[in-house]
Amino acid sequence: MDDPVLLTGAGGAVGAAILEGLEDAYEWKLMFHSPPAEEPDHEYLVGDVSSEGDVAAAMDGVSAVIHLAGDPRPEAPWDSVLENNIDGTQKMYEAAVDEGVEKFVFASSNHAVGSFETDERTPEMYRPDDQYRLDGTELPRPGNLYGVSKATGEVLGRYYHDQYGLSVCNIRIGNLTRGHPPIDYERGQAMWLSYRDCAHIHDCALQADYEYEIVYGISDNDRKYYSIERAKEALGYDPQDNSAHFDGEERVAEPEP
Ligand SMILES: NC(=O)C1=CN([C@@H]2O[C@H](COP(=O)(O)OP(=O)(O)OC[C@H]3O[C@@H](n4cnc5c(N)ncnc54)[C@H](O)[C@@H]3O)[C@@H](O)[C@H]2O)C=CC1
Numbered sequence: 001m002d003d004p005v006l007l008t009g010a011g012g013a014v015g016a017a018i019l020e021g022l023e024d025a026y027e028w029k030l031m032f033h034s035p036p037a038e039e040p041d042h043e044y045l046v047g048d049v050s051s052e053g054d055v056a057a058a059m060d061g062v063s064a065v066i067h068l069a070g071d072p073r074p075e076a077p078w079d080s081v082l083e084n085n086i087d088g089t090q091k092m093y094e095a096a097v098d099e100g101v102e103k104f105v106f107a108s109s110n111h112a113v114g115s116f117e118t119d120e121r122t123p124e125m126y127r128p129d130d131q132y133r134l135d136g137t138e139l140p141r142p143g144n145l146y147g148v149s150k151a152t153g154e155v156l157g158r159y160y161h162d163q164y165g166l167s168v169c170n171i172r173i174g175n176l177t178r179g180h181p182p183i184d185y186e187r188g189q190a191m192w193l194s195y196r197d198c199a200h201i202h203d204c205a206l207q208a209d210y211e212y213e214i215v216y217g218i219s220d221n222d223r224k225y226y227s228i229e230r231a232k233e234a235l236g237y238d239p240q241d242n243s244a245h246f247d248g249e250e251r252v253a254e255p256e257p
């Protein structure tokens, strides 16, 4: 990819994972919400995704986008997800069409499908021997308004793909935690996404050829209720980490060679 890749939400956790893993792999154009504490090594701007002008400036000259910016709180109120997540994402897609962007990678979430975790299925579905899987073909089933905003982002992508031809990849990110899986949290261990697997799946989403995809972004955990088969097939995702290889913060087993 010769043109710059726009990374919104560059100052956040997912942005850090992507930049740490792929710093030199792309010519990045970073969008921050507020001025970064340290001067970045890449082109950057400060702006708000709910501002048409800021978004147009961010999109200028890029051919691919990883759109992370938004309110990530599962308990976020409607006003916030409406402005930051839904309106912001629509403005990003509109500007992407105007700029002729080819590829749009959207940070969706496990919370787009949170209501599949019913009282009848939990906690068994979080355990290694349970075979229940969501694979991305199911309809969204959010468990909160944040999840509604992520499901809406996926549908916006469907529209902009079908009507304007952008390649769109929605990554339903699980639980990104640095260094080790969440501790004493079965659900979080089942949807753990390590930092290196996070960088890798976004690299795959920038490199692969596809039309419109919904994939789960988790490591290859023994515990899982999200299938990673579609991410493997459509993107060539080859995760290295597994929450079962950890005892608390300690890695106790290495990945298979
Ligand atoms: N961290 C995780 O485990 C997961 C994250 N995600 C999604 O990934 C994305 C990134 O999440 P994190 O890095 O964890 O969150 P974060 O809060 O660390 O980063 C989000 C960034 O977006 C920026 N931002 C928020 N509203 C903005 C606006 N209106 N205009 C411009 N920038 C804005 C914030 O300043 C922040 O730097 C979010 O969309 C979140 O919903 C989805 C599933 C799991």
Ligand SMILES: O=C1O[C@H](COP(=O)(O)O)[C@@H](O)[C@H](O)[C@H]1O
Pocket: 071, 072, 073, 074, 108, 109, 110, 111, 173, 174, 175, 176, 188
């Ligand atoms: O979408 C998100 O999901 C992760 C994991 O969800 P949780 O319910 O286990 O906390 C969350 O940490 C992150 O903030 C959110 O954006």
